[in-house]
Every structure is written in structure tokens, then in C-alpha cells.
Amino acid sequence: MLNFGKGITDLIKKVLTRSSIDREAIEEIVKGLQRILLQADVDVKLVYDLSNTIRKRCIQEKISTGLTIREHVMKVVYEEITNLLGKEKTELLGKKRIMMVGLFGSGKTTTTAKLAKFFQKQGLKPAMIACDYHRPAAPQQLQQLGDKLHVPVHINDDRNPYNAVKEGLGKFEKYDVVIVDTAGRNALDNELAEELKELYKIFQPSETLLVIPADLGRTVGKQAEEFHKLVGITGVIVTKTDGTAKGGGALSSCSITKAKVKFIGTGEKIEDLESYDPVRFVSRLLGMGDLQALIEKVKDAEFKEEDAEKLLSGKFTLKDFYDQLVGMEKMGPLSGVMEMIPGLGHNVPENLMQLQETKMKKFKYIIDSMTHEEKENPEIIHASRIKRIAKGSGTSDKDVRDLLKQFEQSKKLIKKIGGMGGLKRGQLAKLAKKFGLKI
Amino acid sequence: MFDFLKKKISNVVSSVTKMVTKEDKSKPKKEKKETEVKEKKTTVKEVAERIFKKVTERQITEDDVNNIFNQVEMNLLEADVAVSVIDKFKEDLKNNLLGKDTKRTQVKEVIENSFRNSLLEILTTPEIDLEKIIQKKRSEDKPTLFIFLGFNGSGKTTSLAKFAKWLIDKKYSVVFAAGDSFRAASIEQLEEHANKLRVKVIKHQYGADPAAVVFDAVKHAESHNINVVLADTAGRTHVNKNLMDQLEKVCRVNKSDLKILVLDSLTGNDIINQCEMYDKAVGVDALILTKVDVVERGGSILSAAYVLKKPILFLGIGQEYENFEKYNPDKIAENLL
Numbered sequence A: 001m002l003n004f005g006k007g008i009t010d011l012i013k014k015v016l017t018r019s020s021i022d023r024e025a026i027e028e029i030v031k032g033l034q035r036i037l038l039q040a041d042v043d044v045k046l047v048y049d050l051s052n053t054i055r056k057r058c059i060q061e062k063i064s065t066g067l068t069i070r071e072h073v074m075k076v077v078y079e080e081i082t083n084l085l086g087k088e089k090t091e092l093l094g095k096k097r098i099m100m101v102g103l104f105g106s107g108k109t110t111t112t113a114k115l116a117k118f119f120q121k122q123g124l125k126p127a128m129i130a131c132d133y134h135r136p137a138a139p140q141q142l143q144q145l146g147d148k149l150h151v152p153v154h155i156n157d158d159r160n161p162y163n164a165v166k167e168g169l170g171k172f173e174k175y176d177v178v179i180v181d182t183a184g185r186n187a188l189d190n191e192l193a194e195e196l197k198e199l200y201k202i203f204q205p206s207e208t209l210l211v212i213p214a215d216l217g218r219t220v221g222k223q224a225e226e227f228h229k230l231v232g233i234t235g236v237i238v239t240k241t242d243g244t245a246k247g248g249g250a251l252s253s254c255s256i257t258k259a260k261v262k263f264i265g266t267g268e269k270i271e272d273l274e275s276y277d278p279v280r281f282v283s284r285l286l287g288m289g290d291l292q293a294l295i296e297k298v299k300d301a302e303f304k305e306e307d308a309e310k311l312l313s314g315k316f317t318l319k320d321f322y323d324q325l326v327g328m329e330k331m332g333p334l335s336g337v338m339e340m341i342p343g344l345g346h347n348v349p350e351n352l353m354q355l356q357e358t359k360m361k362k363f364k365y366i367i368d369s370m371t372h373e374e375k376e377n378p379e380i381i382h383a384s385r386i387k388r389i390a391k392g393s394g395t396s397d398k399d400v401r402d403l404l405k406q407f408e409q410s411k412k413l414i415k416k417i418g419g420m421g422g423l424k425r426g427q428l429a430k431l432a433k434k435f436g437l438k439i
Numbered sequence B: 001m002f003d004f005l006k007k008k009i010s011n012v013v014s015s016v017t018k019m020v021t022k023e024d025k026s027k028p029k030k031e032k033k034e035t036e037v038k039e040k041k042t043t044v045k046e047v048a049e050r051i052f053k054k055v056t057e058r059q060i061t062e063d064d065v066n067n068i069f070n071q072v073e074m075n076l077l078e079a080d081v082a083v084s085v086i087d088k089f090k091e092d093l094k095n096n097l098l099g100k101d102t103k104r105t106q107v108k109e110v111i112e113n114s115f116r117n118s119l120l121e122i123l124t125t126p127e128i129d130l131e132k133i134i135q136k137k138r139s140e141d142k143p144t145l146f147i148f149l150g151f152n153g154s155g156k157t158t159s160l161a162k163f164a165k166w167l168i169d170k171k172y173s174v175v176f177a178a179g180d181s182f183r184a185a186s187i188e189q190l191e192e193h194a195n196k197l198r199v200k201v202i203k204h205q206y207g208a209d210p211a212a213v214v215f216d217a218v219k220h221a222e223s224h225n226i227n228v229v230l231a232d233t234a235g236r237t238h239v240n241k242n243l244m245d246q247l248e249k250v251c252r253v254n255k256s257d258l259k260i261l262v263l264d265s266l267t268g269n270d271i272i273n274q275c276e277m278y279d280k281a282v283g284v285d286a287l288i289l290t291k292v293d294v295v296e297r298g299g300s301i302l303s304a305a306y307v308l309k310k311p312i313l314f315l316g317i318g319q320e321y322e323n324f325e326k327y328n329p330d331k332i333a334e335n336l337l
Helices: A002-016 A023-039 A044-060 A069-085 A108-121 A138-149 A161-171 A190-203 A219-231 A248-257 A278-285 A291-300 A305-313 A318-330 A334-339 A350-368 A372-376 A383-393 A397-417 A419-425 A427-434 B003-021 B030-053 B062-078 B083-097 B104-123 B130-139 B156-169 B186-197 B210-224 B241-254 B271-281 B299-308 B329-336
Strands: A096-102 A126-131 A177-182 A207-213 A235-239 A260-265 A273-275 B057-059 B101-103 B144-149 B174-179 B200-202 B228-233 B258-264 B286-290 B312-316 B324-326
Touching: A023 A044, A023 A069, A023 B062, A044 A069, A044 B062, A096 A108, A096 A190, A096 A219, A108 A126, A108 A138, A108 A177, A108 A235, A108 A260, A108 A273, A126 A138, A126 A161, A138 B186, A161 A177, A161 A190, A177 A190, A190 A219, A207 A219, A207 A248, A219 A248, A235 A248, A318 A350, A318 A372, A318 A397, A350 A383, A350 A397, A383 A397, B003 B062, B003 B104, B003 B329, B062 B083, B083 B104, B083 B299, B101 B104, B104 B299, B104 B329, B130 B144, B144 B156, B144 B210, B144 B241, B156 B174, B156 B186, B156 B228, B156 B286, B156 B312, B156 B324, B174 B186, B174 B210, B186 B200, B200 B210, B210 B228, B210 B241, B228 B241, B241 B271, B258 B271, B258 B299, B271 B299, B286 B299, B299 B312
Parallel strands: A096 A177, A096 A207, A126 A177, A207 A235, A235 A260, B144 B228, B144 B258, B174 B200, B174 B228, B258 B286, B286 B312
Antiparallel strands: A260 A273, B057 B101, B312 B324
16 A cells, blocks of 8 residues: 555655646556556456546646645545545445455455454444355364354354355344355366356355455456356455555456445554545555544453543653553554654655564553553653663663653653643644545 | 467567558557557458558667557556566667567567567476485485465465375475464364375464474474475565564574465566565475466466465465466467467
């Protein structure tokens, strides 16, 4: 994802630093955009359609008052790309029968479990049926994931996928969501095609979700088309977006099947599944920052109201600092979090990020080695206490001093912006507004 | 296999020929180029006629070459060929055409030859004699260790099993190391293959240190006189530094003989990142490309071969153990032209 976004932002920046925007400049943007999209594995015909529309709109449309030319071009590119990826936010809720299909190695089984977890979080009762009896140990994989989540899994002992579905449907009658994991294979393979069609008939799913890895090349269009013919794709899940892959191939196939992206797999942990939101997804794709995701993730990391109040009042102890560290950790790797902050996204060097992450861990150990009193009143920590804490946490005196320094700085910073209220009124909110995001 | 890429290459050759043999009355119009992609099919016939009509000599200028690059680029991009590889095609084409007197009748031939040579150069990677490596280690009374690496879902475990079958057919003894202790049921998956192939699996618990698992497998091979240890590892993204460090440790501690990167040939442009970053983090010695039976574009194979210039051992071409083919650059190049 990273490179895709960087490309478009850089391109527009480059062209728009020129003194005037004329036909030639727009041509340059369009050419550059084509190249970027093609490199991102987007289908060729789509790229041409898209670039033609952008060119036309940039030249013909009147710039709405209040917008600079630069903003206008940004808006057009943004809107057209949203058109391509799907405009509407999609939600999957309520009682459902879901069938998962896709190529081998796309991440169907893992995503099946991630989906179960997603529905569990919505307060629904999910169950899973294993229908992949081709890949060795696929049913066991689903079983092990199910055990972790306490979600029941049905496996047919004779390795018969049809019976697995029939039995599973009876067994899970009282469950809200039943998800079927099918065997991954080439959609042009006749044997698989028949099996899928038969499974579809027996199961009669309300959703057939196509799982597509973000790094897949343009082959995906053809595969998506075939799967669509066989079982009627109603939605797409893009997996493996945590690498450097740009995901264009996956997205262009959505346009072929007219199905929309429903979820994004963002990591190897079972909770690494995000519900697709075009505004969010495109703003990240274009390197515009992703505020909504950041805020939702903060919420997810169980930011307590009490904490917010403390922040507002400026009373901030090492304990709060510790909670923040834990919260940050829950939000996933720091690089992912940074990527979502507008304007910061692509500028943080990789090694700095790694350094910060190790530092954060160290800080946690240090605070763990403190007494309750020390955490509440950090000012009592002096030389001998520092020595003891360093020994207890397996760090050095310098590390402990670094922590105290960082803590003091955080405290000052929080006072300065006046807690979360300030943050809302501040620059971030302005930026968010610009891209139509709500905080 | 490769049907799409083949089509694209012949497209490039014919449209480039067309451009070169065309009378350039004025500067070519920009708008025209955009639509040419669609028009191509109808005009190829005309080109052929034109070539027949005007049999004179013509020097190809740099301007001509730049004009045709757009064609080359778009066609190859469409076939999933990465940009750095396309640049190589363009450079070669330029060198072969620029400032040379080319008979109109020979233009097609010159262009075709340029493409064939570029293709062969890209596809020809250094060769490795696997059996020689194993025999050398055997003469030292030591097992050979091959470690399989790659992105999630690229086909490491399946390739490892196919590789084992290939070794067993050649009468080498094999043991598996279950180095993927992360993904659910990965050990069971390896065990199913092992049962079918009658190979022993050395494993620990889930969550165990993969370096230790591989270490134990090597020790087991040493004490049981087993020739080859094939170590599976967990799939990981090349941007996760901690996981890449862990992989580096597995290879370093156990002194692997070959670190084999398993790549999904259906990957798009990202295959370049995967190759480069894996090579930088752990060092890649050889490649296996999987799912080649599904490939119609095949650009990823060119990209992988060109970027890493490392030996490509096998191509995975199906679900069965036998669907594992020795890599042969001439055969692929022949298929494409």
C-alpha cells in the first residue's frame, strides 16, 4: 500500500508546484497516474477509462468556489479513484451464510477465522464448516483457529465436502452466522468448478466472498470473472495488505465482478481484519492519511473515559503513561499507526520506527519495576531509586532517566494542547474536514 | 502457460515494427498514441502492406525509439512485467535499432531478435548443481540443509514436499524440520506430506523457536545418516523486521546450504519488493516459482529472474508431487516468441 500512496501524492505535488495548471500539466498528471496504476497491478482497460475521465473532468469542469486549482485536481483524482474502488461503505451484519472462495494461498482459512472473530465482536454467534479436503491439514487449521476463538467447527470425517455442509447446516441451525471454507484452486480447473457449484447449491449462501491477496498480479481479473460465473461473487476480501503490495489487481477485479470490497486483512493476527470503508481505504491509498481508522483503533484499544478526564485536567502520572504504551501496542506496529497520521505517513524512516518500538518495550519493563508510590509521584525518583529500578528491569540507569525525560515531555505536550479537546479543535480536525472525514 | 505474455510480446513486436516503418511526416500526435492500443488489431494488416510496398533503407532515430517505447511499456506492463525489466527491454531495443541502417524488410527481424536476446539474457540465471552440493556434504559426513522462505501463501510447504519427492526419487534420504510453528495446523500439514512420502518430521510445540527445531532436525540427520534436511518456515511479510530477523537467525545458527525463496508466480509488481527485501534481510541463494500452471502472463518470472539473478531451481506446475519441473530458460523463451 505504501508505495501506491506515495506515488500519487508525489506525482500531484510535483506537477502542482508548477506555476500554472494547464492542459500540459494535466496531461502530465494523467500519464503519471496511468503508470502508477499499471505498476499497482490495476487492469489496463480500467486505467485508460479512469485516466480519460480524469483528463476530461479536469479540463471541462468549473472549479467550485473556495477550492484552489490544486485542490480541484486532488478532488477529481480522489473521486475518480473512489469510483473505481467502490463508493459505498459496506457493512456485513445480521444472520448470514457465508461461503469463502479464492485461489490457493490467498488466505481463505485464516480469513474465515478472522471473520468469525469479527462477528463474535458484533455479539453474534458464528460457526465454521471445513470444506477444504484437498490441501493437507486444512480442516485441522480451521479447527485450531476455532478452538482459539471458541467457535465451533464442523469437519466431515470422510473428507466429503458436500456432507460436511449438510451436517454442518443441521448442527449449526441455531447459530447466527455460518461460514464455509472451501478448497483453494484455479477457477479454471473443472474439478474445482464442479465442486464449488455443488457446494453452492447445497449451502445456498447469502454472501459469496472472494478472497484476494493484495500482491496478486493482473491474473486476478480473469480468476475473479470465473469465480463470479460459478458462484456469483457478492463481495471481496483483500488480504496481505501489511506487505508492500499495492492491491491494484485485487481492486480492479472488483470492478469486473461488480462486487465490492468488504474487508481488508491487515496482518497475521486473528484480529487483523478491517471492515472496508472506501473513504478510509482510498485516503490511505493516496497517502492522505487515515484519521478514522486511527480513532477507531484508539477506541478499540479501550481508552478509558477516566483517562481522558485525567488528560484534560493535566494530571498525568507514570501509570497513565504506561496505559498509553499498552494502548499503542494494541494498535499494532507503530509504522502502521504513523502511516495513518496525515502528513507524517511516508516520512518516518524505517529504522527510527524500529528504535521507537524497542524503546517502548523497555519503558514498559521499567515502569513494571517501580513501586506504586513511584508511579503516582515520579518526582520522588532519584539516584538510588533509579539504580534499583534499572536493576529490577534489566535496563541501565540511562534508560530509566530517558523514560523520566520522555514522561516529562509528554506531560508538557498534553498540557499544551489542552488534552483531547484541544486535539479535536486543532490541526488534525481541520485536515480531516478537508477530506470529508468525521472525528 | 504464458499465453498472455506471448500475445503481448508479439503485439509489441508488430506495433513497434509498424511505428518504425511508418513514414514520419510530422511529430506524432499525442492523442493518437492513447487510442492505438485499441486500434492495433485493425492496423496490423496495413502495416504488413506498407512493409511490402516500400523496400528502402531507413535509419532509425532516437525520436523513433522514444516513440515506440510507450508501446513496449504498456504491453509489457499489462503482462505483469515489472518496470525495471521493461527498462532493460527498452535499452536493448534502443541499442539494436538506433543509428543503424535497417532494411524495411528486416525491421521485424531486428526487433524480434532484440526481444529474443533480451528475453534470454533475463531468463538465463546462474545454475546450481543440487546433487553436487549434497554429495560434497555427504563426503564430509554431514547432512545438507535447505531452508524454504517466502511470503504467506506462496506455496512453501507444498514445494518442500515436491522437492522431497524429487530427492527421494534420486535415492537421497530426507528429513523435514517443522520450522513453521506459527500458523495453525502448519505442522499437521507437513506431517501429512511426510506420511505420504514416508519421511520423518522433526517438530516442537507451536510457538517454539524455529531455529531450535531446525537445529534438532540437523542433529537427527547427522546421527541417522540422512542426506538432506528440508526446513519449512512460517510465511512472513518482508517488511516485518522482527520476523525477518528471526528468519535470519534460523539460517545463521544452522548454517544453511541453500536459502530457497519460494515465490508465487501470480504476484504482480510486488514480486520485486519481495525478492529484494528477502535478499537484503536473509540472503537468497535460489528460487522456486509456484502456481506456474495458472500463469498466463508470466511477467513475474521475468521480474524475479532479472532482479535477483539467482538460480531458479524448479517451477511448481500443479497440485501433484510430480508437477515440479526443472527450470529451463530456453524452453520458456521459446514458448514466448
